[in-house]
Amino acid sequence: MTDTSTNGYKSGSNLERVLAAGHFAVTGELGPPKSHDAEVVRRKAEFLKGLVDAVNLTDNQTAIVRLSSIAAGVILIQEGLEPVVQMTCRDRNRLAIQSDLLGAAALGVKNILCLSGDHQSFGNHPTAKNVHDVDSMQLIQMLKDLRDESKFQCGEEVEGDSGPCFFIGAAANPFGDPFEFRPFRLGKKIAAGVDFIQTQLIYDIPRFKEYMKRVVDMGLHEKAHILGGVGPLKSSGMARYMRDQVPGMIVADEYVDRMTAAVAGIPKEEKKARREAWRAQGIKICIEQIQEIREIEGVAGVHIMAIEWEEAVKPIVEGAGLLPRPRVDGE
């Protein structure tokens, strides 16, 4: 059934077609608002239109309640963009996840990104109960079984001709510990059935290269499309914070220094001038990173995370020579 409904593709999503055709893919990210204001989603979507192949919608990112990733994804479809709906294991059990996925498919969503989810202690409801009925690995398996076997997690058949056909994504953090195990954990996600991977933000390219070398040696890049995660730094403070405070993140000193140097000579009172100098530097670094990452064997694209700074995506993809985005027919 998968074959006839999706023309030989697993899902027929734009992202899948771009990757299957061998193009260097570009995905973006959009953080839904802390309100029910669809206009905010539309406004942010406008900044990404025509610049990326698909857009991730975060699912209560950092455990802060926001407009649902599925609803935001549907607004994106209405605006002519393609969503990658993020789904975490923190907030839903296997019943809710599968039901929401059926709903998402019914509304035209084709790409899903499976995540464990940030712990609720980081967010705005730290007293909440978390779920973690399944983990991200098992979530991938669940989506694959729905698609390829037309079966729910319990083994029961999905009614009708076929299960929902998703292009299945997951995250990978090349910088988490234990470092030697990270390529193997990626291998586990691929064995579970993942089609594409978006990595955690890369701010340490030598370490990412080392990781990718192991990934390529294991042949994993041939089994799933790996998109390197990048994001423009906004200030030297942000660079320092990410280097020193964010668990599972490595930021090379070089970037912190370059962000600091960007405002050298601009007095502290000139806030606007500093802000602009920082942002210009952040975008410049991001473009260079994309160019470097693109040269690494096994990398199939980039995932640009410019949350709350969606305007930055245009100069980045332009500067990195990634426009125009390819059009691949075949849906």
Place this chain on the structure above:
Amino acid sequence: MIVGEQKPLAEIKGMLEDYRKVLVLGCGTCVTVCFAGGTKEVGILASSLRMATQLDGNAKEMDEETVQRQCEWEYIDPLEERLGDYDAILSLGCGIGVQALVERFPKMRVLPGLNTTFLGLPSEQGVWEERCQACGECILHLTAGICPIARCSKQLLNGPCGGSQDGKCEIDPELACVWQLIYERMSEFGMLDKLMEILPPKDWSTSRDGGPRRIVREDLRLPEDYQEGESSP
């Protein structure tokens, strides 16, 4: 063992507001070992409460007693004859002790003096850590003897998540990432191939999710305990 921690004095005082004569009742097993509800803690708490209520001009009578185990009938039954004197029992047993008292002495008011916190062990003097969540289907043979259900902040069966760094869990720099520990132990034993196997979704029906749990061992039951309608072997 079951690990508990005494509730703040102000909270306990609030609970006792309506009672004048109270029996502060300790337990000689788990909560004695974790210095939360043994004879010594009963003594300290009772005298603190005596002083505090006296200062408030509302002095209460606080008697002290500790039984070997609050969660077994044979140790609490002998209390029965003394209880007529009291308005309430302030239990320094775990939540099981409190409920055992309620079940055995239905007419008594029984109040919890402890927060029952977890099943764990003292990892060093003065530090207790959780080790088990009583999930009802132990998987320690699959995880090198280290429990991710109780000890991974996200209960991952296929960890570690992306937040693991320098051996610590993303939610707290004081907390070991249990998947780092599992990884190390498995690599030490040359079992990394096992770690490549994907553990399937857990059957949570044996855990609290399946409703309150109960074990019946017919081989151990006594004929006189069979209720009417139950078929005895």
